[in-house]
Amino acid sequence: MDLPRSFTIRESSHRIHNPFASEKLAALGQALHMAAGTLVLDLASGSGEMLCTWAHAHGIVGTGVDISTEFTARARARASELGVADQVDFIHGDASGYVADESVDLAACIGATWIGNGVAGTIDLLRRSLRPGGILLIGEPYWRQDPPDQHTAEACHASGKDDFRLLPELIEQFGELGYDVVEMVIADQDSWDRYRAAQWLNIRRWLDRNPDDELAAGLRAELSEEPARYARYQREYLGWGVFALMSR
Template sequence: MDIPRIFTITESAHRIHNPITPDKLATLGAALRMEAGTRVLDLGCGSGEMLCTWARDHGITGTGIDMCRLFTEQARLRAVELGVADRVAFIHGDAAGYVADEKADVAACVGATWIGGGVAGTIGLLGRSLRPGGIILVGEPFWRKSPPTEDVARGCLANSIADFLLLPDLLASFGRLGCDVVEMVLADQDGWDRYEAAKWLTMRRWLDANPDDELVGEVRDRLTVEPVRYATCTREYLGWGVFALMMR
C-alpha cells in the first residue's frame, strides 16, 4: 500500500504536504484552545508535522494514519526528533474508512477529503471517531476568485470549475451538513509558494541524482511546466484553508 511514486519524489523534502506554513499550523493549534491531554486523530497525516508540533507545543496525544510508507516513516522520525514519540503514534495504512477505537477530542482530515469521497463523506467518517462536543478539522481548497474558463480551472489541477466553491459558499455548505464553523485558518500565496515551489528544487536534485530512473521523463516534464502553470493558475485562483467544525 502506497501512494504513486511521483508524489514521494516531488514532496520527499516537505514536512507539510499542503500550503499551510509552520506559522499558520501553530496559529491553528493555538486557535483550537487545546489543553494538555487532548486526543487528536489525523487521517491522511502525511509526515506528521501537525501531530508532532502540537504534541510539543500543547501536550496533545494522538494517532496519524497515512498510506504513504515514506511519509509515515518521516512522521515517526519527526516524533523522535521533537521528543514526543511517547505521545503520538503513526500507522501506515489506508485512512479511508478508519474509525478509532478510542474517541478523539479533535478528528482531522487536512487536505485528503478524497478518503471519504468528498467533504460530506469525510465529515461523516470523522464524526464516527469523535466524542460528543468534539471538533472536526477539514482542509479543503476553494476558489479565491472564480476561474474565467474551464482551462484555467484545469490549470489549477481541478477537473472543472464545479470542483470547488468560493469561500462564502464553502462556509455555507458546512452549515447545510449540520455543522457550525467555529474557526478557520487560511493559507496565503506565500504558503502556496512554499508548498509548490519547494517541489522544484527537490525535482531538480532528484533528476541530477537519478539520471537512469524510469520516472526521469515524467519528473523532467513536471519541472519544465510547473512554475508557469502554478504562477498562471493556482497562485492566482486557488485558495486553501483548514476549517474547524462542530456538529449542531
C-alpha cells in the same frame, strides 16, 4: 498500499504536505486552545507534523494514519526528534476506512478529503470517531475567484469548476451539513509559493541524481512547465484553508 513514487519525490523535503506554513499550523494549534491530554485523530497524517508539533507545544496525544510508508516513517522519526514518541502513534494504513476505537476530542483530515469522496463523506467519516461536542478539522481547497473556463480549472489540477467552491460557498456547505465554523486559518499566496516552489527544487535535485530513471522524462516535463502554469493559474485562482467545525 502506498502513494505513487512521483508524489514522494515531489514532496521529499516537505514536513507539511499542504500550502500551510509552519507558522500557520502553530497559529491553528494556539487558536484551538487544546488542553494537555486532548485526544486527536489525524487521517491522512502525512509526515506527522501537526500531531508532533502540537504534542510538543500543547501536550496533546493521538494517532495518525497514512497510506505512505515513507511519510509514516518520517512521522515516527519526527516524533522521536521532538521527544513526543510516547504521546503520538503513526499507523501505515488506508485512512479512508479508519475509525478510532476510542472517541477522540478532535478528528482531522487536512487536505485529503478524497478519503471520503469529498467534504461531506470525509466529515461523516471523521464524525464516527468524534466524541459529542468535539471538533472536526477539514483542510480543503476553494476558488479564490471563479475560473473563467475549463482550461483554467484543469490548470489548477481540478477536473472542472465544480470540484471546488468559492470560500463563502464552502463555509455555507459546512452549515448545510449541520456544522458551525468555529475557527479557520487560511493559506496565503506566500504559503502556496513555499509549498509549490519547494516541489520544483526537490524535482530538480532528484533529476540531477537520477537522469535515467523511468520517471525522469515525466518529471522533467513537469519541471519545465509547472512553474509558469502555477504562476498564471493556481496562484491566482486557488485558495486553501483549514476549518474547525462543531456539530450544531
